[in-house]
Amino acid sequence: MTQTMMKTDFRREPVYIAVLALLLIAGFFLPSWLRFLLQTALAGGLVALGVAIQMRAGLVNFGQGLYYCLGGYAVGLLSAKLGITDVFVLLASAVVVALLAGALLGLLLARYREIFYAMLSLAVSMILYGVLVKAAALGSTDGFNVPPVTYLGWLPEREIRADVVYTLAAVLVVVSCLVVARYLRSGAGMLCEAVAENEIRLEYLGASPKRIVFFVIVTAAGISGLGGGLLAISTGHVDPLMTNWTTSGGFVFVALLAGRGSTIAPVIGFFLLELVQTYALDIAPNAWQMILGAVMLAAILLLPGGLWSLIDRRGKA
């Protein structure tokens, strides 16, 4: 009964288990460069998922890279500057830092919608960018390197380090997708949709759209922070580009294209974007953004009723 009712059905745990199995098996066969790309895309995919969650509530966040960056820098600072190397402590810190930032910003942003929400979140992420670029102690535009992590005291041999990180990333990302899927199909997820559709009705039912949006912001911040932490651990490096608006724009683009069907879709979408980007940057290093922009424009112009209608549901009551 439940399954037929929900327009978007996430009650498919086996799908997530299958995806995880596939990722883990693929880990053995993929050439290392591709697996590395996949791994970083998994990390970034979580941020795209964070953007997608907000889109459910009708909100477009143009600065989600903020939490990505905060998560990454939290891991980087703790390990490189304070010598904490345990991966679980580091990732937990990344999530906590992002959650706190999300809560703080949520207080400001939860009352805004539409372009105000989009632009204010963009602006805040660019402030962080501006601060980091000027922070010489943190390597300015170059960022800094993150030392290898340990796993409850175990430092894997150099040869298998990449395998271990990959496995960890795959497990955490798929589990996160599953958790988000559960969140979205819960009452909280339904309230998100309700915010996108008719806030007035919600208020007269006694619910608080502002509070719902606040929770969406915080949730999205948390998983994006995890993504940032995973990226820092995967690449052993963080830099301010993580919170640059072109990074955030990529997340928005992927979330828009991925649609509402599955929480895995943004992750896969982000992988494809990274793949295209890798080739595009090889062929035409100064035209990648142009290509991305042109594809975005084409998608919007040619599919006017398609993609956008997925989030533009406001005020049609």
Place this chain on the structure above:
Amino acid sequence: MTQTPILTTEGLEKRFGGVVAARDISVALHAGETVAVIGSNGAGKTTFVNMVTGYLKPSAGKISFRGRDITGMSPRDTARAGIRRSFQISQIFPELTALENAMIAEIAALETKGSLSSHAITDARMHAARGVLARFGLEKFADTRVATLPQGVKKQLDIAMAAVDDPAVILLDEPTSGVSVDEKISMMESVITPLMNGEGTVLFIEHDMDIVSRFASRTIAFYEGTILADGPTEEVLRNDEVRKYVIGGTAHA
């Protein structure tokens, strides 16, 4: 009527700039009453409902609910306190199914009780949401996207959502507007009957005197922002002034 009223307004007034939309509105509603509000357009009916449900802040006067002053409370807080409303233009979640709409109303009602953690969509809650639809004869639309439903059904759903969790007072703003003449009575029956079965107070704004006399035991007539008459429906509808200013006015409206 010796029992204490559940909702009272004393000397409510609303001005928009120099225009007085409502003046000296004093009403006492009792538990279990079904009250009709009549009056031509601009007589202050919707202004009254909007003030009671917190959409408009009164310029003067006081609103009390269960002995508590709720003047100037937000829509959300009045809803939480137990005053719910439906809308003249139905306010629903158009892209979702009727069942999802009812479900959201259920979850929102739970939220008002502060049970934040219990957001899971359990079978019990699903059942409750289906129960809401069934109560208003909407179960056949459970899986239909509500944007595609006819106007009357949308309004029924709007009312059904307001009625979730049996609010103490429910205010219906023109429940039959936009519904064809021959469907008005059956529509009212399908919404009023389940509402009257509860203990709650029902107040509805209505232009059709046939419906008023059929469904309301008490009627309040508005004219130019003030109350012209308030009493048993039969008396009010026979009142000369009401006949002259209100019924005469609406007959051609």
Place this chain on the structure above:
Amino acid sequence: MLKFTAIMLDGLNYSAWLFLVAVGLTLIYGVMRILNIAHGAFYAIGAYVCASTLGLYYGAGLPEALAFLAMGLVALIAGVVLGLAVERGVLRFLYGKDEVLMVLVTYALFLILGDAVKLIWGVESYFVYQPYAYFGFVEIGGLPYQVYDLLMVVLAVVLGVALWFWLERSRMGRMTTAVVADREISAAMGINVKRIFATTFAIGTFFAVVGGAVTAPKIAVTPGIGVEVIILAFAVVVIGGLGSIPGAAIGAVFAGYARALSVHLAPEFELFAIYAVMAAVLAVRPHGLFAKVSGRKI
């Protein structure tokens, strides 16, 4: 005391600059309901076009004093051509679409134009300091100050007043104001909304281009200069209220002095200071100082 004078003068200069780059953004939003992220790219293009033109100009050994005329002319041409190309080429197909969608569209345009700049001008920096140095210094309260920076203030005031006159006094301008007030009624009254949109967009673009052009002599013109501009301009128009031209002026003064104060007292927090002012304003007026708040109807 010198520091105080410096803050006062720099604040004035920053305000003028912010007004130049922000007023086009708010004008376009007010009339067309498009928050044009590509505005930053227009600014960058203005800077590049100016740098290239002046490079050629000085290369040809033409009289230095007339370089400013060349700057103005080039900015005008570039602004109108660029504005009309974007409006006619892309935006007009999307009128009436959701505002957030338009942010995405103009973001895509920003990306495209940003790379176009790199393809045309390369990634090297351009320097054209001559106009900046041309006027020399003047001493104000014991502080030597660039005359060019003071002239920027004059330019901002002149252009701002011109814009105001156009809106208030000209037929076209008054029709534009009418469109802002109520586009449906305006269209019904026979006002040619399409023409007004095209004109407005060209004027708004012109302001961005001028902003870039007059800034070019003061900076190293490099890829990426447009990003900061859109972020700052957005803060300015939000402080003043999106779509309000007096708001842009007030917002520019707020942000300009916030920036001047922080540059002189706590330089690391430059961007932060402007946004702190914005956050403070939003805390009191959620949609800016001059915003018309439209109540939700039920």
